[in-house]
Amino acid sequence: MTKRLFPLALIALTAAPLSLAAPQGRAEALPRLAQAQNPATPDSQRPVHRPNVPGNDAPAAEGQPSADQPQKDQAAKPPAPDIHGLAGPYLAARMAAIQNDFRTAGDYSLRALAQDDTDPFLQDSALVALIAAGDMERATALAGTMAHQGRPTELGRLVRRSELARAERWDEVIADIDAAPAASDDGDATGGSALIDGMIRAWALLGAGRASESLSAFKELAKTRGAAPMVNYHLALAKAKVGDFEGAEELLADPATGSHILGVIARAQVLSQLERNRDAIAMLDATQGLDEEPHLIALRDRMEKGETLPFDIIKTPADGMAQVFLTFGSVLAGSEEPDPLALIHARLAEYLSPQLGEARLLAAQILQGFGEFDLAEQEFEALRDLGDMRPVAELTRIDALARADRLDDAEKAALTLTAAHPELAPGWIALGDLLRQQDKFAQAVPAYDKALSLIGDASPEARWFPLYARGIALERAGQFKKAEADFRAALKIRPDSAQVLNYLGYSLVDRNENLDEALKLIQRAVELRPDDGYILDSLAWAYYRLGRYDEAVAPMERAVAAMASDSLVNDHMGDIYWMAGRKREAEIQWHRAQSLKPQTEAEAHRIRAKLDRGLDAVLAEEKANGGKLPPPPPAPEPAQDEAAD
Template sequence: MPTINAKLAAGILSGLLAASPLAPALASSLSGAYLAAMQADFRDDYPVAAEYYDRALATDPTNFALMQNALVARVALGDMEIAGPLADKLAQAQPENQLAGLVRLAAAIHDNDFDGAARLLASAPPRVYNPLLAGLVAGWIEVGREDFPAAKAKFDAMTANDAMAAYGQYHKALALAMAGDFVSAETILAGGEQGPLHLTRSALIAHAEILAQLGKEQDALAMLNQAIDGGFPDATLIALRDRLARGDEVAFDQVTEAKDGVAEAYLTLAEALNTDNTERVALLHARLAAYIRPGLIEADLLAAELLENEERYALATEVLSEVPEDSPWYVTAEIRRASTQRDSGDVEGGIATLVALAATHGDQIEVQSELGDAYRSNEQFGEAVAAYTKAIDLIGTPQKIHWVLYYTRGVANERAGDWAAAEADFREALKLSPDQPLVLNYLGYSLLEQGQDYDEALDMIQRAVKGQPDDGYITDSLGWAYYRLGRYQDAVAPMLRAVELTPDDPVINDHLGDVLWMVGRKREADFQWHRALSFGPADDLDMDRIRRKLDVGLDKVRSEDKPGSDG
């Protein structure tokens, strides 16, 4: 069977398999298992893909295309017990296979087999290993052999380009710090005229820990505060900053043994590869980093993020559930786990996760806010209001950034039927952030729908459109405001623009139909109402009313509306 792109092939064949009543029977044969595996591969469904690739390999054990795809699935699952032997077998037949090389190198380092890792690097054909990864691993192999002069020479030899040189020196500093030479390590990380060698968040943490070993806790504290205040509110940075501020003893634990440095190298590649076209490769590197250094939470979080991007929510939930409660990342991980649970369809489970988190970490604004968001999404508006209120009570003196809490509580209050409380929240949000388009639009549109303060509502919506001109829903609000004011000709342009920006929204298409009818473009109005029906149903959209407009026209429907209605 030839080597082909599994995703492309699955895209061609998936329709045939899905439509065929023979698919279950086919899956028991080589071709059936192969096609079923490719279908799963196309969906990034790694558990199913792995199962069917295994079935296919049982029938055709020397098919290296199958073996390669099976290896991808197993590494993506973090199943190194099966991935390791697969990589060995694949490398014997295809020494140039890059994934097999990555897995075998990670396995050797995981087992502290530094001589074996050195042999893998030395014997690999060209381009099996990324030069950056190979250079860093070569240095850490010498650290593992306890030959620090050789390790420094390896790191210093990474001079092919500026990036290679920078990472070589960063890892040299880590190795020096691990050996206890904090003075030399700090000199490297302090950098020269171009500033500190803070290539990653991990480098910043390492530098702070090294400064603490040198008795320069205040310098470390100032450096961390600068990073956090500069828009880098990382959980680990904040936890380290707080420990230094309390005067707690801070050890250097960024790298405690040679394989920790290799895990850092794999994680560096994973982060660099986290782009639209290489997300799967990034996932494999992240999984291997976590395999080399179990408990490397940053690798787990990245793997979870990549799995979420592939809509593999159950796998992401599984990864996030492994973050321990004593980790600085625990709250972040639990919030994300609740999100992946909800995205997978387990809405109640996601809410339960946040409720449990609020029971132990309820003094954090983010926890109460996320719980409010979860309740609001599930239309439990009373519970949402209560959670948002707890978040607001934790604020102290509200700052501009807190507008969103008043806004979301206002939405929950409005949906719960308490307009007075909702309006008060929206206006408080506008005090904190006067030009916030979301608040201006929501409050303006609500006033419009209730027939209150049309002039103020129009002004708010106009300001919202100015602040966010490419938002179809806000632009729709402007068109609808003109419609409500009887300014039908003025309504046409924004309504056409709204449909252009958000073409498949049934409410916007319905609104455009009404506007077009009122300016005499009745055939076009019928077309838009038909479009609205094709995209519906939707909240706040009366499908029967649209059908009635198609039957008798908008004029007749408006005459039948209850007094005060103008929709």
């Protein structure tokens, strides 16, 4: 039985921890790279005449430059326009915050505070923006001002305590916590609570040289309902820090306490200090996702060579305090929507412990969720500067670059990842996805080949997505027989995969092959996803190919209702209306399809031809021309002015 790596936050606010380790089949649930962070985008999107094609239509994220625009670091942005008075900067800061433009929000908030530096709401708003942007120098200065004014907020206190801890002024941290109003166990709007204050205080006690009081404080906090696993992890770190490795191992051996990546590292170091390298190696071997964590592999190799690992997962009590923030940040990041409080905790963690890669990775992932791709890229660069090029981080970075429409950079990052870790299937899948997004279908096939060879036959479920994706690449590259084999292999793994059923069915319809089987495949896809416009379009088109025009009308009308702005779907509706004898309605649909800017000139030319001569004439011309509509005649040369001669 293998163990799975869980995130650092275990049961503080949730009973269902999620895995931090990238699963072997990472892309199987991702119809395209952007889907993980853009759940509103349906995985059935496709380019012209191709149903459910993941990875070829990822639009630039809202507010991001298009592919032909140079991508600039946010630090290079021109300064925010000068707005005088209080109302202007305040409103500008609010608008920037709504748009998740943290740097601009911070700048305008400070300008508003220059007009009125006594408003706690303005101060907290500025703190949130500055911390989110990673501008800890100005954030700590503002928190200090708030403390000196005698009006510290809960967030201001957290920042102030972090600054004191970073300076190892532990007695002042303890005094600040003891003098603050009592925090509730439920916490408040800033994420502050008796639990987080207590854990910070326990680490401060250790920093102040009061080890026995520190351990007692952690033990008392572990009695908090639902908090024992999380607190016991920190208690184990504190025990190990003072040399009680037996006590630390007893706590970390509990899966509820140590089954996350930092817990696994800590336990390996503790076991090694206890001269139990074999046990540590066995523990690592039983950890699911080991192959995707080079740091764990490196620890294993060192112990295989007989080296005793130092206990250095935390070097100072400030590192322990940083992991407190990371713990709470991980909990807050567990929701579907990105949470600014999660980002604040991640930023405080990396401020206290700049070498803590998990904090930078968490910050990068949250920033990516907010659409702050440049700020996220800075965190990924910091990870690489630390020599911490972990696949899970690089895969997230590749996703962020792709969503920012920086496909060239994303492709380079994927190539770098596969070169550094050629043994990791998710890297090859990500590379294949990026190549497909750029219509490099023939180049994508070898990437999926490599991924499938690495996955092997031992994990059929992990093979599903790369089989499906390779099938798409092969079909688009003109190798349908090979593509069909991949689609059918994917269906053996997931017989009820609506997207594969639809893609294979539509491809057969488009080729005018096995139409009865194609119809059954698409009908099953519709049963699974009755409201998916693209699948309804496929069903209607299958009826059309079979000459069952009246039956095609209803699903096609439902498809148009679901995707009124799709040129191809409206074009199909026109063809079906025409063949059903509703020619005036057909012309209306073709006009609408034309107004929606068809994706290719060939599609636009065909629509113009149908409006000019009717569908019957177009079909006859295509039949006479080997299935293709003759190109339009060249535009006449402009008449030359004879006088110019």
